[in-house]
Structures are given as structure tokens and as C-alpha cells.
Amino acid sequence: MSRIIALIDMDCFYAQVEQRIRPELWGKPMAVSQISAGGSASIMLAITYEARAFGVKRGMSVKEAKKVCPSLEICMVPNLPTMNKADLSRYKSASDEVFDILTKQESIILEKASVDEAYLDITEAVEIACNAESSEQIIERFMTHAAEFFPSTFIADGEDEKLESDQRLARIIKWLDEDCRMDSLQLNLAIGAYLIEKIRKEIFTKTQFRCSAGIGINKIIAKLVCARHKPNQQTIIPPQFVAKVYETTPINSVRNLGGKLGKALTDTFGIKTMADLQMVPKEQILHEFPEQSIWLFKIMQGNDDEPIRPRLQQKSLAISKNFPGVYKLRSVAGVEKWVTNLSAEFSKRLYEDQVVNQRTALNLTISFRNDEGFYNKTVPLNSYVNIGIINNLLSFMRSYNKAGDKEAWHPPIKNISMSASRFREGVDSQTKQITLWAEKAIQRSLTPNENETKPRELNEPVTSKCVTSTETKKKRSDSFKTVDHIPQPSTSKQSEQPELIQLDSDDEIGYEIVSSKNENDLKMERRPFYYRDVVNDEFNENYNEIQTSVNESSMHSEQNPREKDIPLTERSAIMSRYMPKNLDDLKNGEIKDMIEQLPEDIKQEVMHYCTVQDAREMKAKRTQKHETLKRSKRKSSDTAAGPEKKISDFFKTKSSKIG
Ligand code: TTP
Numbered sequence: 001m002s003r004i005i006a007l008i009d010m011d012c013f014y015a016q017v018e019q020r021i022r023p024e025l026w027g028k029p030m031a032v033s034q035i036s037a038g039g040s041a042s043i044m045l046a047i048t049y050e051a052r053a054f055g056v057k058r059g060m061s062v063k064e065a066k067k068v069c070p071s072l073e074i075c076m077v078p079n080l081p082t083m084n085k086a087d088l089s090r091y092k093s094a095s096d097e098v099f100d101i102l103t104k105q106e107s108i109i110l111e112k113a114s115v116d117e118a119y120l121d122i123t124e125a126v127e128i129a130c131n132a133e134s135s136e137q138i139i140e141r142f143m144t145h146a147a148e149f150f151p152s153t154f155i156a157d158g159e160d161e162k163l164e165s166d167q168r169l170a171r172i173i174k175w176l177d178e179d180c181r182m183d184s185l186q187l188n189l190a191i192g193a194y195l196i197e198k199i200r201k202e203i204f205t206k207t208q209f210r211c212s213a214g215i216g217i218n219k220i221i222a223k224l225v226c227a228r229h230k231p232n233q234q235t236i237i238p239p240q241f242v243a244k245v246y247e248t249t250p251i252n253s254v255r256n257l258g259g260k261l262g263k264a265l266t267d268t269f270g271i272k273t274m275a276d277l278q279m280v281p282k283e284q285i286l287h288e289f290p291e292q293s294i295w296l297f298k299i300m301q302g303n304d305d306e307p308i309r310p311r312l313q314q315k316s317l318a319i320s321k322n323f324p325g326v327y328k329l330r331s332v333a334g335v336e337k338w339v340t341n342l343s344a345e346f347s348k349r350l351y352e353d354q355v356v357n358q359r360t361a362l363n364l365t366i367s368f369r370n371d372e373g374f375y376n377k378t379v380p381l382n383s384y385v386n387i388g389i390i391n392n393l394l395s396f397m398r399s400y401n402k403a404g405d406k407e408a409w410h411p412p413i414k415n416i417s418m419s420a421s422r423f424r425e426g427v428d429s430q431t432k433q434i435t436l437w438a439e440k441a442i443q444r445s446l447t448p449n450e451n452e453t454k455p456r457e458l459n460e461p462v463t464s465k466c467v468t469s470t471e472t473k474k475k476r477s478d479s480f481k482t483v484d485h486i487p488q489p490s491t492s493k494q495s496e497q498p499e500l501i502q503l504d505s506d507d508e509i510g511y512e513i514v515s516s517k518n519e520n521d522l523k524m525e526r527r528p529f530y531y532r533d534v535v536n537d538e539f540n541e542n543y544n545e546i547q548t549s550v551n552e553s554s555m556h557s558e559q560n561p562r563e564k565d566i567p568l569t570e571r572s573a574i575m576s577r578y579m580p581k582n583l584d585d586l587k588n589g590e591i592k593d594m595i596e597q598l599p600e601d602i603k604q605e606v607m608h609y610c611t612v613q614d615a616r617e618m619k620a621k622r623t624q625k626h627e628t629l630k631r632s633k634r635k636s637s638d639t640a641a642g643p644e645k646k647i648s649d650f651f652k653t654k655s656s657k658i659g
Helices: 013-021 062-068 089-103 123-132 135-144 165-182 184-207 219-226 239-246 260-269 274-279 282-288 293-300 332-357 386-398 432-446 538-552 568-576 583-587 589-596 600-658
Strands: 005-010 030-035 042-047 073-076 109-114 117-121 153-155 211-216 234-236 317-322 329-331 359-370 374-380 408-425
Touching: 005 089, 005 184, 005 219, 013 030, 013 042, 013 089, 042 062, 089 109, 089 117, 089 184, 123 135, 123 184, 135 165, 135 184, 153 165, 165 184, 184 211, 184 234, 211 219, 219 234, 219 239, 239 274, 260 274, 260 282, 274 293, 282 293, 317 332, 329 332, 332 359, 332 386, 332 408, 359 386, 374 386, 386 408
Parallel strands: 030 073, 153 234, 211 234
Antiparallel strands: 005 117, 005 211, 030 042, 109 117, 317 408, 329 408, 359 374, 359 408
16 A cells, blocks of 8 residues: 655644733734844744734844834844853753644554655555444545544645635535545545644644644655645645646755755756756756766655654754854953853753653764864763763863963854764663752742633634634643754854853843852852752752762763762752742642642652651651650760769668668
8 A cells, every 4th residue: 555644734833832821912914933043133933813914924024024024023042041042941851842743643643744745655544544434434434524634734736726615615625525435545635634634723722722733655745745834734746737837836845855965956956846857858957966866866756765763852952152352252251151041051951851751861972163163072971960961061171272361162153063972771770850840840830820711713714813812721741751852043142241141131140150260170060050949958058968979970981870970879869959948848738739740650759768868857856855865864874863862861861860
């Protein structure tokens, strides 16, 4: 049986994420914007279809966008609290919600293509549906209930883009009746389209996010038509219509032809569309593109064997920051500050990955670019603790600092990156999960109220009026699930000057860096801001101790098994800074709420931890009481010695007298 492949792509994804947070923005022209490189302008990243109708485009500045659409609402991509870098976690969490739904679908193979895009091989699911009923029964049912089963499906036949909405359904019924009855492949595509309608509906019901889809016999074909009827609709492309669709398909819009190869084809043959390419004699293609020719011949016919690779995880985890132009790092303090900031964020992501994917990275690649070149090295990643990463990166970078002046850095730094790779399965049994939970829970408790939304209708027109009332609470996304790499536009604000680091409007929060006088002293990191308001002052003292002890632990000790990298005492010291102090603390409102959100196994661990703490405390109290009692006894026996002695002497005397 021919494969049935679908591509599901979320509509204006970041915009929908923001709209869910601010439901009054549903249905409005709005865009998500991010500060561009240098921090001077704000550019459009994600644009709702209502705003696109006005001509707002990705990459426009706020000024340009407002000019074409004065009513445009703009949401900014938030910055990480610890540094001037985009915080994409809310989009990643939203993406995880969608992928949670997709992974639970039975009998499909899922390949995550990007933060908001997935390929699905639904061949087996279609086969199962086929076996449940006869073809005739399926076709009859589909035709009778076409409006219900195919509420947003189009058939890409070259004429579909001109269809009025009332003609769409008639076209589907005709196709079911004429083509699907005659050809099992067409019927399989129809069943596939029905299954994808159901999956998209489920995504909407559970997340409020709309998406579009393309359904065909391979990835290239599915991708080709996925955006054909965006937003909130899907398109089937039966093989007989590929040639027709190719007539208007620019070469560079085909999957894998968007880059150099596509450009080379158009330049070499002076062509524009896939139909043009089909007209080029095969010998010429073979001559000009011998290595790619076999693949090109296939896709020219609409064929493509590329399998769906079951994949949800990235092979590596990376963080990178550019320092363009005037923002190049020219001072030791600037370099140390950014290495520290980035390492802290990187370390956090590693812990998150560990929890979500139950795996541990073994290699750390650190790299930087200066005015003279690009330098990198890979070392064993023996610990996720950020101070180790800082040590490694700084010592590597220092060996390239040629500045005569002690405080300067030369050649100036243009980029700093770190990446973790070579993952092994499993997580050390120690309590890293709790560490992560605590960080997340604290962060969540400080996140401004993430709102209430009213469910909207899947097929409610996109341009409908905005929803203003609130009924249902938005389910908090599970922030333990942060998996994907988001295409990072190189547009985040850069700064070398500490005063340019954006602090929260409440000046008490921010990221504090204390530069070290001694080059080798790396104890310059302070906790990220969000701990401060939640954890009491003891944390501060603990933190310095922790940093000292972790600093001493060996990052390079290859002979040490990973589990032993951080001695237990250090681990428990790290843990203790996050943990509730005892069972009483667990009953406290804020912490209680956090505990409720925990996965069951972590909850058990926290309870156990507190029970042990309580037992210790009680033991300590008992011992103290005992000691106090003993002391007071001793004391009273000392002070009572006089009269008691006198009494016993009296009796002795008495008895001896009586005797
Ligand atoms: P896309 O799927 O390319 O676009 P989109 O979801 O906004 O809109 P469409 O309905 O046309 O699919 O990207 C997904 C998200 O990724 C997008 O909402 C914002 C983000 N993104 C960037 O941050 N930078 C980029 O350069 C691109 C292309 C996307």
C-alpha cells in the first residue's frame, strides 16, 4: 500500500500562544515581535491572519507594520530574567502540549519537524480503518456526512484556490464518488484526511490552537500543499493532480529546494516553476546535477521515498549569543559576565532536558568567535552544574586573550556558544528532578497570572470578534516538557554594558554579577532573580557555600563515574536551597499549590525529604530537650545538694539515734 503522509503545521504559532494568554486578542490583527540585533528596533516574528490581510509581514519593523495596520496589537517575546536574551519557553511549552497530543495518537509514526510542525506517517492507521469496513460502506458514510467528516478539507486539483466555500463540499463529494470508488489509493487519502481532521480537532479542543495540514503520499507532497488553504484548513493532493499543482509551484518552495540547490536549478536552466523543471531534458539535469539527478527525477514526478523518522528529541542542545558590531565583548568583565549568564541558562536547559527526555549528555562543545576566527573544543560533560561549564569555557577563551591590559579582551568576542551532545539514556538517581521542579515552581509562582480563556469554536471564522469574557481557566502548560529547538532569529538585543541588562520593573529583581578581582576566582555568579523573593535569606549564604564546593569538584575527572562527580553532600547542599524546610512548610499555601502540580514520583520524594527533615528536627529537639533536662537536673542537684544533704543527714542522724 502506498504511504499516506500528513504534515501538520500550527497557524501563526507564537501569535496564538500570546492570544491564549490574552484572550481579548483572539480574532484581532496582532503580531508577536522581537527586539532586533542591536536592540534598536522591534521586528515582526509571527503575524495573525487578520493582520496579514492588512499587509503586515514577517521582518517588518513596528513602524512599518503600524503604518499598514494602525490597529495592530503587538506582543513582545519576553526576555530571560537573567539576561538580555529571548525567553522562548512559553512557546516551547505550548509546542509540547501539541506534541503530547500527537504522540498519543495510535498507529502513527511522528517526526517533529520544528517547534510547530510535524510529519505523520498515518499509513497503518488508515489501513486499520480500511479493514474495519468495506470500501463501499466507508464511501457511503463519507458522502452522507461529508460536511461533518471533512469540515475543512480541500482537494488540490489546480482549481481549488478559486473555489467558493459552498463549492468546496460539492468538490469533495464528487471526488469521493468518482475517484475514491475506483482507486483504493484515493480512498486511503480520504480516510487519511478524515483522521487528520479528527487530530486537528483534538488539538484545538485541548489547546485552543488552530493548525493546518497537507495530506499526500510523501513528505514533499504533503509539505507542498500544507499551507495552500491556511489557516485552519487542510489539503489533500491526489497524485494525479501533482503536475497541475506544479504549474504554479516555485522551485524554491519545494522541500529541500529552498536553498542552494533550488537557486542553482533556477539559475542554470533559467526556470521558475516545478513544471518548468519537468520540461528540462533529463540528460541536461544529469549533466549539470549528477549527484542530485536521481532524487530530482523522482520529485519531478511527485515521488519521494524519504521515510518519516520517529523523532521527538534533538540530538544536541545548544545555546549561542552573537555580539555584533559595537556590542562585541572587549573587556574581561564583559566576557565573564556573558559566559556566566549563558552557562546558567544552558545548565538550566540541560536539567530540563534531563527530566523531560530522561537522558544525560556526555559531551560539551564550547566555542567562540573573535575578530580573528572561530575556536571550539569538545570536553567530557561530567556535570551539569554551571560553574563547571563556566570554568571550562573561560579557561579555553582566556588562552586566546591577547590584550596587554588586565581588564581588556582582545581580539573582541563576536559569539559565544555551547552545545551538549552524545546523550546516554537515563538520569542519575540523585534528586536533580526535585532541583528542577523547585526552580520551575518558583519561577511559575512569580509569573504574572497566566489567565483565563474562553474556549473558542474550531470553525469560528478567523476574523471573528475577539473574546473578552473569561470562563475557563487556561490549563498551565507542563513546564517540565521543554524539548525542541526553535529557529532562533539572530535578532535579540545585545549588550556589553551591565547597566543595559534589562531588569524587571520591580528593581529588586534582576541578575547580579559580581566580577572577581582574582582571575581564577570564578565565584562571581549570583542566583537568578527569581529565587530572591521566594527563598529566604539563608539561601544567599547557602549559595556561596555551594558555589565554593562545586567549584572545587572536578569537572575534568574522566576517571570518575558520572554519578560520583558531585559528592552527595554537595548534592544535598544544592537541594537544600530549594527545598521546603519541613512538613509544616508543605502546608503553607504557596508551596502547597506547587506540590499539587508535581508529578506523583517527585511529590513522593519531596514528602519523603520533608518527613526525614521533620524526624531529624524532632530528634534534634528531643536531644536538646534531653540535654536541657539533664543540665537542669545537674543544676538543680547542685543547688539542691545543700538541703537534700541536710535532709539525708538528718535522717541518718535520726535513724542512728533511734537505732
Ligand atoms: P512558522 O511556522 O514559519 O510561521 P507561523 O506559525 O508564525 O505562521 P504560519 O501560519 O504561516 O505557519 O514559524 C513558527 C513560529 O516560529 C512562528 O510563529 C514564530 C517563530 N519563528 C521565528 O521565531 N523566527 C523565524 O524566522 C520564523 C520563520 C519563525
